[in-house]
Amino acid sequence: MSENAAVLQVKSRSPFDEAAFQKGKAELKAKMLQSSQEAYFQDYIRRISEDLQKAGKIRINPQALDEVGRRTYY
Secondary structure (H helix, E strand, O other): OOOOOOOOOOOOOOOOOHHHHHHHHHHHHHHHHHHHHHHHHHHHHHHHHHHHHHOOOOOOOHHHHHHHHHOOOO
């Protein structure tokens, strides 16, 4: 058995609401697409940054990143 296994038990069930599903379907699809695009873009930026660093074309300033990370934007 895998060390990452879990056993779940269903406590209650509710009937499927087709009307509510259809109403929220477009919004859910848009959120899923946006999430996928964001993950792809972040991976792309990471790969490009690594390649540019290895080539000596850019240098990452950790202090500047820390400072930007501490700022609060509203």
